[in-house]
Structures are given as C-alpha cells and as structure tokens.
Amino acid sequence: MTIDHIRNFSIIAHIDHGKSTIADRLLEFTGTLSQRDKQDQFLDKMDLERERGITIKAQTVRLNYHADDGKDYVLNLIDTPGHVDFTYEVSRSLTACEGGLLVVDASQGVEAQTLANVYLALDANLEVFVVLNKIDLPAAEPERVKREIEEIIGLDTHDAVLASAKEGIGTKEILEEIVKKVPPPVGDAAKPLKALLFDSWYDQYQGVIILVRIIDGTLKKGEKIQLMSNKRSYEALKVGVFAPDMREVATLSAGEVGFVIAGIKDVADAKVGDTVTHLHRPCDGPLPGYKEVKPMVFSGLYPIDTSQYEALRDALAKLKLNDSSFSYEPETSLALGFGFRCGFLGLLHMEIIQERLEREFNLELITTAPTVVYKVHQTNGTMVQIESANQLPPTGEIAYVEEPFILASIHVPNEFVGGILALCEEKRGVQREIKYLTPTRVMVIYELPLNEVVLDFYDRLKSITKGYASLDYELLDYRQSELVRLNIMINGEVVDALSLIIHRDKAYYRGRELVSKMKELIPRQMFEIAIQAAIGTKVIARETVKALRKDVLAKCYGGDITRKRKLLEKQKEGKKRMKNVGNVELPQEAFLAILKVEG
Amino acid sequence: MTGMHISLYLHYPFCVQKCLYCDFNSRAERRFSPAEYAELLVRELEAVSRTLSRPVQVPTMYFGGGTPSLMEPSDLARVIETADRLFRLEPDAEITLEANPGTLSVDRARGFRSAGANRISIGIQAFENRLLARLGRIHSVREALDAVDAARCGGFDNLGIDLIHSLPEQSLAQWETALRTAAVLAPEHISAYALTVEEGTPFAALERRGELPLPEEDEGAQMFEATARLLTGAGYEHYEISNFARPGRQSRHNSVYWRRASYLGFGAGAHSFLNTDGLGERWSNAPSPEQYRDALSQGILPTRDRIPLTLEDALAESFFLGLRLLAGVDVGELAGRFGAGPLAPYLDRAQGLIERGLLERDGDRLRLAPKAVILANTVFAEFL
Numbered sequence: 001m002t003i004d005h006i007r008n009f010s011i012i013a014h015i016d017h018g019k020s021t022i023a024d025r026l027l028e029f030t031g032t033l034s035q036r037d038k039q040d041q042f043l044d045k046m047d048l049e050r051e052r053g054i055t056i057k058a059q060t061v062r063l064n065y066h067a068d069d070g071k072d073y074v075l076n077l078i079d080t081p082g083h084v085d086f087t088y089e090v091s092r093s094l095t096a097c098e099g100g101l102l103v104v105d106a107s108q109g110v111e112a113q114t115l116a117n118v119y120l121a122l123d124a125n126l127e128v129f130v131v132l133n134k135i136d137l138p139a140a141e142p143e144r145v146k147r148e149i150e151e152i153i154g155l156d157t158h159d160a161v162l163a164s165a166k167e168g169i170g171t172k173e174i175l176e177e178i179v180k181k182v183p184p185p186v187g188d189a190a191k192p193l194k195a196l197l198f199d200s201w202y203d204q205y206q207g208v209i210i211l212v213r214i215i216d217g218t219l220k221k222g223e224k225i226q227l228m229s230n231k232r233s234y235e236a237l238k239v240g241v242f243a244p245d246m247r248e249v250a251t252l253s254a255g256e257v258g259f260v261i262a263g264i265k266d267v268a269d270a271k272v273g274d275t276v277t278h279l280h281r282p283c284d285g286p287l288p289g290y291k292e293v294k295p296m297v298f299s300g301l302y303p304i305d306t307s308q309y310e311a312l313r314d315a316l317a318k319l320k321l322n323d324s325s326f327s328y329e330p331e332t333s334l335a336l337g338f339g340f341r342c343g344f345l346g347l348l349h350m351e352i353i354q355e356r357l358e359r360e361f362n363l364e365l366i367t368t369a370p371t372v373v374y375k376v377h378q379t380n381g382t383m384v385q386i387e388s389a390n391q392l393p394p395t396g397e398i399a400y401v402e403e404p405f406i407l408a409s410i411h412v413p414n415e416f417v418g419g420i421l422a423l424c425e426e427k428r429g430v431q432r433e434i435k436y437l438t439p440t441r442v443m444v445i446y447e448l449p450l451n452e453v454v455l456d457f458y459d460r461l462k463s464i465t466k467g468y469a470s471l472d473y474e475l476l477d478y479r480q481s482e483l484v485r486l487n488i489m490i491n492g493e494v495v496d497a498l499s500l501i502i503h504r505d506k507a508y509y510r511g512r513e514l515v516s517k518m519k520e521l522i523p524r525q526m527f528e529i530a531i532q533a534a535i536g537t538k539v540i541a542r543e544t545v546k547a548l549r550k551d552v553l554a555k556c557y558g559g560d561i562t563r564k565r566k567l568l569e570k571q572k573e574g575k576k577r578m579k580n581v582g583n584v585e586l587p588q589e590a591f592l593a594i595l596k597v598e599g
Numbered sequence: 600m601t602g603m604h605i606s607l608y609l610h611y612p613f614c615v616q617k618c619l620y621c622d623f624n625s626r627a628e629r630r631f632s633p634a635e636y637a638e639l640l641v642r643e644l645e646a647v648s649r650t651l652s653r654p655v656q657v658p659t660m661y662f663g664g665g666t667p668s669l670m671e672p673s674d675l676a677r678v679i680e681t682a683d684r685l686f687r688l689e690p691d692a693e694i695t696l697e698a699n700p701g702t703l704s705v706d707r708a709r710g711f712r713s714a715g716a717n718r719i720s721i722g723i724q725a726f727e728n729r730l731l732a733r734l735g736r737i738h739s740v741r742e743a744l745d746a747v748d749a750a751r752c753g754g755f756d757n758l759g760i761d762l763i764h765s766l767p768e769q770s771l772a773q774w775e776t777a778l779r780t781a782a783v784l785a786p787e788h789i790s791a792y793a794l795t796v797e798e799g800t801p802f803a804a805l806e807r808r809g810e811l812p813l814p815e816e817d818e819g820a821q822m823f824e825a826t827a828r829l830l831t832g833a834g835y836e837h838y839e840i841s842n843f844a845r846p847g848r849q850s851r852h853n854s855v856y857w858r859r860a861s862y863l864g865f866g867a868g869a870h871s872f873l874n875t876d877g878l879g880e881r882w883s884n885a886p887s888p889e890q891y892r893d894a895l896s897q898g899i900l901p902t903r904d905r906i907p908l909t910l911e912d913a914l915a916e917s918f919f920l921g922l923r924l925l926a927g928v929d930v931g932e933l934a935g936r937f938g939a940g941p942l943a944p945y946l947d948r949a950q951g952l953i954e955r956g957l958l959e960r961d962g963d964r965l966r967l968a969p970k971a972v973i974l975a976n977t978v979f980a981e982f983l
Contacts, residue, residue, distance in 0.1 A: 526955070549817050550819050550820040551975070551977045552840060552972070552973055552975045558608055558610060558623075558663050559864060559871075561856065561872065561916065561920065562870070562883075562906065565916070565919070567976075568980050568983055
C-alpha cells in the first residue's frame, strides 16, 4: 500500500446527529463489519468504551475500500468526539488526520457543540466536507441547513453529500468523497521514525496501548523506540491496526495509523501529543503542539461511610491508571474525615470521574464545591499555589492573591445574548467581543475568572439559553484579585469542607444566600442548629434550624409490620447518608449548597 | 386443653367511598356482595385451619377494613361462628368490629352485637363538618354522634373512637375542642393519630401542588402534646403512642401486634404473623379482592411475601414494636427469649438513647421517655 492510497479522516458531529450510524454504514459497506455483526453498532460500542474511559478515548478503525477509480484504498477512521475539557486531546487526534466529515442533521442544523470541533479541525488544516444526515426525515431542510453551514462556518456546501445513515442512503458517496476530498498523507518512509502519539490507555493484560500516526519513517515489531518528551525507551513488542479488532502487522509506515504495545507500565509516561521515534536513529526533533495537561479544577472527594476510604483509594488508583490528566492526593477534613483532593481538566471531567466512582465502584461520596488553583504571594516574598480554601495562609502573611482567568467563547442564538451578557457581568467578566456569525447566531467572548465558572456557570448558562448555548474556553492568565476566605460555621464550629475563596464584593451576598440555602437543606435535629457565614472572625449572616419537634408515624394498620419496618429503614438509610459535623448531621446536599446559590 | 394463642384479623376491603388521605387496602367499587365476601372469608378460615397442626385458641378477633360494618350482621355471625368452630374462641375473647358513621343504625349495631362482636371501633376522625368534607368522609358530625349512640343502644359497652389531627387548616384550638368533645362522649378507647400524607393518595397530589395547608411541625407537635394532656386529664390512660383507654379497656388486639404475639390475617391484603419458633414469620394475602377470590376458588391460599424473620429482625421488632407501648419492653424477658449475647448490642444502643434522654430504664423495664413519645421514630430507627 503506497502512501497515496491512504486516507486518514475523522467524523465531526453533534451528539445524536448520527455519527455512530454513519460509521456503522461505512464499516458494513467496506466489509469491515460483517452483516452478522451489524447489530453491534461499532461506534456505539466505542461510545460505551468512552463512557467507561475517563478521558475521552480516541478510537481508530481501518477500512479497506475499492473505489470507483478502480484502486484500493486504506481509510483510517479516527473517532474524536470532543468536549471543552478535552480540547487538547481532540486537537491531537485531529492532527493525525488530513480530512474530516462534518455530519449535520438535515432537520436540526448546526448545533453549538459542533462548532468548536469544526474550528479545531480547520485549525489543524483538515480538509472538511459536509454530510447532511437524516435527509429521509419529513422535517429535513437540506437547503436551509446548507445555507446555515455556509454562513456560520464558511464551508462550501454545493457538493455536500445527502445521506440517511439509517436508510443506508449516501454511504458510497461518502466513501468516494473521502477518497477524492481528503488529501493523502505526506511523509517519507525512508526518513527516521517520527510518529504522533494521539492516545493511550491501560489494558490490564497488555499494559499501556498507544495509538500513533506515523508521520515519517517505518516502525517494525521488535524495534527500540523512544518517547521524546521524557526520553524513555521501550521495545515495540506489538504493532498493529484495528480492523475493527486488534490485528498485528509487520510494519507501520509513514501515513499509517495503528497501535503500539511497548511494555509501558504507566499511562502517565505515554502522554498525548508526544513524539515517538527510534532509539538509535532519532528524528530531527519532536512534533509541534505537545503540552503537558494540568488539572484546572479541584474538589475534595470523601466517602460518606468512612469505612469506604480504602475502597475509594483503590478506585482512584484504578482510574488514574487510565487517565494521566486526573490527579489525587490524600486530604483530611475535620468535617469529613479522610478523603482526597482531586484535580480535573474541567467540570465534565470531574462529573465523569465522580459518576464512575459512584456507579462502577459503588462508592457513596461527598464532593466539596469545586475550586481552582490560586497563586498566593506571601509577605515573605514567596509564592504558593493553593487548590483549596483551607490551604490559604493566614491573612497577615498574604501580600496578594492571583486567580486564573479564562477566555470563554459562548455561542448562542441572538435572542439569548442579553441574558448571557448579564450572566457574564455578574460573574465578574470582562467583555472582549460580540461577533454576529449570522443574523441569528452570536459568539460572545468574555474574559472570566475561572472560580466563578466552576461554581454554577454551566447550569446558569443552560437555563438562561434553554440549552442552546455552547461554551468553549482556554486558560488566559492569572490576575490579582480581592479574594477572601468565606467560612461556614455550624453551631460555632468552622466546617472546613464548606470554606471557599471568593471575591470580596460577592462574599456578603454569597454568605447570606448560602446560610439560607443550608437552612433549607439541613433537617431538624434533636437540638437547635445555628448556621453562620463569616469572613475571618466576622460573622456576616446567620440562620437557625429549629429543634426537631415531631418524628412519629402513628398509623399502623392491620398488623402490617413489614411496611412499618420499611419506613423506619428508609429513615435510617437517610440518616446514614448524612455526615456528622460535631453532633450535627449534615446531608450530602449541604456540602454542595454553594452550587445551588445564585450569584 | 389449651392450644396455641393465635389472634385473628379479618379484612373487609370495601368502602362506600375512599377517603382522600387513605392508602389502606380499600376501594369504593364493591364487586362482591357482603355475603359473597363473607363466604370467601369462611372458605379461607377453613383452608387455613387445615394447615395448622396444633390446637389453637383465639384471644382476640378483629374485623378491620375498609368498612366491615357494611357487612350484614348475619354475615358477621357466620364468620365468627366458623372461626369459633375451627379455632375455638376463648370465652372472654375480644371481638372488635370497625364501623364508620353512616353505616351503623341501632338495629344493625344490635345485630352485630348479637352476632358476637363485643367491641366496636368507630371512625369519627373529626368533629367539624368542614374538616370531614375536606377528608372526603361520607358522614357529618351529626351522623358520627348518632353512630356512637347507636352502638351504645345496640349493646356495645366497649367502644372506641378514632380521631385524626394535624389536618389541613386545622388549628390547635380546634383540635383541643375535638378532644374535649371526644371525652364528653366517654368512649372506653380513643385512638388519635396525626395525619400522614401517603404516596399515591389524592392528598399527596394536593400536597405536591401546594394545595394542602397542613399545620407547621411545631403546631403538629403541640397537637400531639395537647392530646396526651387533655385525654389523660379526662381519665384516659396513655398506653400507646397514639392510643388512650379507660383502665382495663386497652385494645387487646392491637397489643398483640406490639408484643409480637401470633395473628392470622384473613381477607384480601390481610397480614399474618406466626411465631412458633421464637423468631416468627410474616406474610400477607394478595391485596386485590379478585386475586384473593381466584386463588381461593382454585383451592390455593392467596398468600405471598412470606418472610421468615432472622434473629436480628426479631430483636429489632421487639424494640420498635414493644416500645410503642408506653409501659415499654421487659429486657429481662427478652434476654430469656433471645439470649443475653444477641441482646447485648441492642442494650448498648438503648444505653446511648438513655444518655440522650430519649429512653428511660426502670429495673428491667425500658420505655420511651415522656419527651421522646413524639420522637419515637428517631428512637426506633436506632434499633434497626
């Protein structure tokens, strides 16, 4: 197979616009997936994998296609679903391709979520062509949607493929377009090996598996390779491709995409974006674009049942095996006991990990409100980075504090612009630009402090725009800010897990809202409970939960004791899910009250 | 010859109209005539009696519902006679009939009395027509008072009434008036429950829509306290969380539940507990009258959810049921029954509750502290 007959492409689509079904049709049409396996829904299977994978994992599959021009082609589908938290990973996967199919639902049109990935693809110089899917639906409006794509994205749609993956319409046309529109890779098999590592994961039997795109050179089984970022060397024990199952090959050459198993023990050593070369005949230098991804959002994870601490530690270790971007270290809270401070790429990443811990590992967790990394400049001239309010040095030792700002691009229908602007202003945003992409679609660009975004920005954004907004962001810089520590006290005791760092201007309002929310969330107990908010020692708000007066279900009928018992058990179960702070029982929700406070 | 003591509960799952707060096994559609249903009860009594290997004697019998006073006195007589023939009622057996106002005349009361019922429990619930209407009751205050008169004239000298407090738009003062009214009627027994809004009832829907203005927790608590204060002041003994009686007139049947004595339930959805091994076993009948009938007509017992209790279950029950009686539980007796070893952890929990002021211990007697009666579930949950 010569390099001219290789096509590397990805599919860019909004969720539900039919990516999985299109992929299935391509696999079937090329005989990669037999009719017998048809029900498997190949990409859906991958979606499931992806749901289980912490970072969103790239997947590849090799298709052999005999085109109308009479020649045989190898088409490598590199599946790169994207989300704002994984922009870097997605961009690396896209770098492994020369072309992309933009799949748009012919009735729904361009969705906000699609845009960021299209732009990433265009940034990566991919040749993007358009597929309008679901054209068989009565609501399909291909002409309107084409116009929209031209206006918003600026892509030529005059030869867009009209397809219905469900009905099998347009499959061959898509394959032909891939052959015609996607440029063949450029590379020299004779040059020293230079390969892009665009994903890696841990397999419990084979160790770390890496996905590579060979830029130059040839990689053979048994050769010594080196990862350029950390200079570690390994032996390529297995090289191969997914077709769709793992299949070993003798060599991978320039332009090809495949996997390498090299006895790498730790997925943290196989970083996305790294360059793989030969140990003894290295290439001239690493590929551009590599960067270390660092957690941006932190929160404390604590088991509700303290006996689950070990189980939580083991579960975190297991997740970390497959996700080097996630970090954790032990943390102790007076209120919550032993737990872990965990770092995530973003909020989605955080949600995925929390959900996996609860669902797959059956852990019941309390999550503290997410925070960001602050730079605290101390009066003694040193600077410390802190990830939680409790790490903040005493006020007297702080010269000033800096907080991270992001550049947020929010894409919305124009009717919501007013609401978005109000939200961004409330969140201490600095307006950069408002771009009208079309008369009805707007890109609002703001500089925002990340600490405001991690609290409830997404939810507010969603409710303001009825779900029609998409948010993309990148880290901008650190800026000096008037930040203070807001403490919550329950019956006079500071609950460390509830402390937060907040802008001084917001402290009073947040403090008041927080205690009143807590009052709603804390059930009455045998005694009165005082909830206070304080900046330092100064109390700025107080609420009281009155003592429990009545807890009796009197009715029991006809000797139905089983039911009575169930009611009591339910009550007890509810209590077990509470966390004791002093002698006060706090429900899980109380620890997330900050997320439920507006403003 | 003495047999095993087993009480009998007989369920009549039909009403004239279903009350808006009610989640009991009852329905307004009467697809069976009272005579047909009584026939099913008789058939079930016969079928169950054949499964028992030991002789039985029956200290209490209870007709609950639904509205069992919708049955004809002759139906009741037939069921009681059958029970007596098959299970042998003790000479002084307590035989209670639940009755709703509007279904009880002097003649019918006399009929029930001569059928063998010697105790009647009348569902009065409230003493204000406005509240009765709000609850979806079919009767007025006048009819409730008439029902009490009818029962007395019909020969019932052991009479209980049921009341509910913490009703929508009910004030503490109104409830206190209701209690005084009840005391004036001088029943032998008064049950006074707080309304609980149960899932699936029309009240639950109203509450979700914010259309059920229930008293605040503090006021509900005051109603509870007023109940105990006024009724004990009127000469009633507060013997169970929500039950009051003239001396010697406690409901013997309900005490069977709290003391974990055996009872067999008959009729659709009836619950049974048979304690032959010290731990016991619980089960219930199919709740639907049609399923109940179909099972019996195929010669099958309509039972389901048979749960043999573990030692832990039995111990937990001994506390959360026994402590409902304000006389409390006798831990010496429990030690004898279950062994001191298994009992020990429960006594530790009890000790914790004593230290929190929620339980009192007096020799072997462990009972709810007066202030904890109203917080009983908090206490009970500790024993699970």
